[in-house]
Amino acid sequence: MRILQIDKKDWSAGLEKSRKDYTLMGPVKEGNNVSKFKELAAGEEPDFSITTTTMSPKSVVFPQSEVMFTFTTDSASADCNIMKVPEKSYSPRAVIGIRPFDAVAMKIVKMNFDTPDYQDPYWCDAYAACTFIGLAITDPEACDFSTSTGTGPFDTSGLDVLLVDAGDYYLAEVVTDKGDSWIQSASFDQEADAESVEILHSMRKEAKKKIESTVEFANIDKKETLDLYNEKYWDSISFPCLNCGTCTYVCPTCWCFDIQDEMAHKNGRRMKNWDSCMFPNFTIHTTGHNPRNTKLMRVRQRFMHKLKYHQSKYNMGIMCVGCGRCVTSCPVNIDIREVCKQMNS
Amino acid sequence: MLTHLGIEPERLQFSWISSAESTKFIDVVTEVVEAVRKVGPNTRLVKNMVREP
Amino acid sequence: MHTYIDKIREIASRLLKEEAVEMVIGYQEGTLPMISPPMSVRSAEDVEKLTWSSHCCINLANYLTDIKGKVAVFAKGCDCRSIVNHIAEGKVKREDVVIIGVPCNGMMERRTISNIFGDEIEEVVEEADGTVIVRGKGREEKYQKSDILRQCCRVCVHKNPVLYDELVADPVAIPEDIQRYKEVEKIEAREIDKRWKFFENLISTCIRCYACRDACPTCYCPTCFVDEAQPQWVGKGDDEPDVMTFHILRAFHTAGRCTDCGACVSACPMGINMRAFTKKLEKDCLDLWDWEAGLTSDMRPALETFTPSDPEDNFK
Numbered sequence A: 001m002r003i004l005q006i007d008k009k010d011w012s013a014g015l016e017k018s019r020k021d022y023t024l025m026g027p028v029k030e031g032n033n034v035s036k037f038k039e040l041a042a043g044e045e046p047d048f049s050i051t052t053t054t055m056s057p058k059s060v061v062f063p064q065s066e067v068m069f070t071f072t073t074d075s076a077s078a079d080c081n082i083m084k085v086p087e088k089s090y091s092p093r094a095v096i097g098i099r100p101f102d103a104v105a106m107k108i109v110k111m112n113f114d115t116p117d118y119q120d121p122y123w124c125d126a127y128a129a130c131t132f133i134g135l136a137i138t139d140p141e142a143c144d145f146s147t148s149t150g151t152g153p154f155d156t157s158g159l160d161v162l163l164v165d166a167g168d169y170y171l172a173e174v175v176t177d178k179g180d181s182w183i184q185s186a187s188f189d190q191e192a193d194a195e196s197v198e199i200l201h202s203m204r205k206e207a208k209k210k211i212e213s214t215v216e217f218a219n220i221d222k223k224e225t226l227d228l229y230n231e232k233y234w235d236s237i238s239f240p241c242l243n244c245g246t247c248t249y250v251c252p253t254c255w256c257f258d259i260q261d262e263m264a265h266k267n268g269r270r271m272k273n274w275d276s277c278m279f280p281n282f283t284i285h286t287t288g289h290n291p292r293n294t295k296l297m298r299v300r301q302r303f304m305h306k307l308k309y310h311q312s313k314y315n316m317g318i319m320c321v322g323c324g325r326c327v328t329s330c331p332v333n334i335d336i337r338e339v340c341k342q343m344n345s
Numbered sequence B: 001m002l003t004h005l006g007i008e009p010e011r012l013q014f015s016w017i018s019s020a021e022s023t024k025f026i027d028v029v030t031e032v033v034e035a036v037r038k039v040g041p042n043t044r045l046v047k048n049m050v051r052e053p
Numbered sequence C: 001m002h003t004y005i006d007k008i009r010e011i012a013s014r015l016l017k018e019e020a021v022e023m024v025i026g027y028q029e030g031t032l033p034m035i036s037p038p039m040s041v042r043s044a045e046d047v048e049k050l051t052w053s054s055h056c057c058i059n060l061a062n063y064l065t066d067i068k069g070k071v072a073v074f075a076k077g078c079d080c081r082s083i084v085n086h087i088a089e090g091k092v093k094r095e096d097v098v099i100i101g102v103p104c105n106g107m108m109e110r111r112t113i114s115n116i117f118g119d120e121i122e123e124v125v126e127e128a129d130g131t132v133i134v135r136g137k138g139r140e141e142k143y144q145k146s147d148i149l150r151q152c153c154r155v156c157v158h159k160n161p162v163l164y165d166e167l168v169a170d171p172v173a174i175p176e177d178i179q180r181y182k183e184v185e186k187i188e189a190r191e192i193d194k195r196w197k198f199f200e201n202l203i204s205t206c207i208r209c210y211a212c213r214d215a216c217p218t219c220y221c222p223t224c225f226v227d228e229a230q231p232q233w234v235g236k237g238d239d240e241p242d243v244m245t246f247h248i249l250r251a252f253h254t255a256g257r258c259t260d261c262g263a264c265v266s267a268c269p270m271g272i273n274m275r276a277f278t279k280k281l282e283k284d285c286l287d288l289w290d291w292e293a294g295l296t297s298d299m300r301p302a303l304e305t306f307t308p309s310d311p312e313d314n315f316k
Helices: A008-018 A100-113 A121-128 A177-185 A194-210 A218-222 A225-229 A234-238 A246-250 A295-314 A325-329 A336-344 B022-039 C002-017 C044-049 C077-088 C110-117 C182-188 C192-202 C211-215 C240-254 C263-267 C275-289
Strands: A002-007 A023-030 A034-039 A065-072 A093-098 A130-135 A161-165 A169-174 A257-264 A267-274 C023-028 C038-041 C071-076 C097-102 C123-126 C131-136 C139-144
Touching: A002 A008, A002 A194, A008 A169, A008 A177, A034 A093, A100 A121, A100 A130, A121 A130, A130 A177, A161 A177, A161 A194, A169 A177, A169 A194, A218 A295, A218 A336, A225 A295, A234 A295, A234 C038, A246 A325, A295 A336, A325 A336, C002 C023, C002 C044, C002 C071, C002 C097, C038 C044, C071 C077, C077 C097, C110 C131, C110 C139, C182 C275, C192 C240, C192 C275, C211 C263, C240 C275, C263 C275
Parallel strands: A023 A093, A093 A130, A130 A161, C023 C071, C071 C097
Antiparallel strands: A002 A169, A023 A034, A065 A267, A161 A169, A257 A267, C023 C038, C123 C131, C131 C139
16 A cells, blocks of 8 residues: 655645646635535645535536537538437546545446446546545544445545645655556655554544444334335424425435436527436326325435345445435435434334 | 616616607607617626536 | 523414414524524424524525425514515415514624634524624624615614514514615716616626526426426526516515525525515605505505506606
8 A cells, every 4th residue: 555645735736737637626725615526726735724525526527507419400400310429528537526435426326326237427528537635534423324324534445646734844645556546646655654654553443433423324224115104203204394406416425316307499509407306297197197105205215225225235334325415415314314214113 | 676686777677668758758758778888788696507617 | 582482482383283284394403603504494393494593594484385285484584574575365274374573683794704704603692782792713703783784674664573473572673774775876877878887797607597586485386487398588697688677587586575584695506686686666666656565465566466556757
């Protein structure tokens, strides 16, 4: 395991240097003190003061709105009825400052878009172009329950490099060859001494200890699906829900999308937009029948998917990395940790 | 309300015109068209079908 | 606040025991600081979960549409007017709802408190004298509640419920000098191009989650215009004209019905003050037709009727 030491005064220069080979993306603040991941303009640096961004970095590989292809139905045009995929740059991008739980979430989402039988080119090409330069969480927030979901504040899974803020310098654990390429592009080459390596290990332990919020879900796996489905508590859990899309949009493991065409006279484009199982029309059929036409059904489905169905299907734990975004952003404070507790009891 | 949002007031105007008031119709239409021409092509709330990558 | 809580629980318990209602809608303690989310109680033994605080920001009238059976709801001033609006529009029958009025001195926005405090907040305690103590990350700060009240509460003139079956406490005083529309006037003072820039910036972080629409009691259409696909009135992506159209049209649909309860802003995960759209319409209804939402259930809302004497000064 190779660990480097990057003096903070060398950081900006290295970042700039890597711009010749990579488009840089990272967390930035905007609006009313909210934050998201976006492309960093010249001179713009990722904001490492944000522990958990309001919007997860899933938008880096899975943007909220994406044009699948354009077309024209104008018979006078040479391109009539031809679907044209827009020119998109998949040149290498370095996502700097992504937190460990978000990188693990990408791997969970990858199971849907990159299967043995089908690969979604939009998602897969974007993911392949990314090098994830993660930033360890040294000061976990109150709603971070990542240690009990199978990851943690210093987890390297899904990352190419893990940066640790050790005060005057960063320690950089190089996890993959892709990560090494970025390190070389930034010309960071100072190996960390044994003492620094020790510091990293003890910081990792400290950070994990700081996480007080936990969930338990072993019993959920043991219970019968229909027993969970028919529980009485869904009524009170779902009552305050507004059926907005907040939880699904901020969640790094949610990946549902809707396909809609937009027309302007004879020109059109097919759009892929984020969708949410919370929206009433999510399951509406062309007949008009809606199998999940009540709020209770939709809320129950969301938690069953996250905490039961995903585990039953893949046997790889719950479909949640414990980032806490849904908890802090939900307008009516529906807390997945509380729901998990009820389902697990 | 549109003016409050920043859509130029010239772009949305109201008038009661009976089908028997043809002269008034001509005058109002000419006036409104001139006023909008002066403000120039609208760029607000216009959907551009070409998205930036 | 504390005396409110005992009375709230007493009333809820009585109504459920007497079987006057099947369900009581109120607020509960949150799992996070600074939020008291809505809850429903169906049995008297659960009334201990009901609470009241200065973080009851969601409008409970939102939960009354399509309700089955008789329910009781704890309604602060703005929420109560929303219920009256529901009755006026025929969405709720007066005899199906027991309104327990709660005179309100205003609610605090959790985002405002977070922004001022700066660090992660562990605890917020409200003192009887209006001081608010905020604790987090080993620090403690004191604020005046009046400085961190929600914008809608600062300009509220309807703090007391207008229609109720019982009151939880005595009506509260309403200051004389409230400038209800100073936010609107601030925008009106800008020139046209700057106004558009202001609104563009305002909605630039909107993610089309529709929390504002779903928290709003006046938004109860079976299929919202943004969800329609045939015809597709509005694009469903993040193009600015579509996002802007959503907010403009939604505001228009609430004109004359919105009680400025602020639930939309409180629900928004991005902290967008979309009241900048609706407050102007509220002012126009008052200026043009002397109309305020939710004060009487006898009249249909402003945009559903007309009189021959309606002002037409801006008509050619």
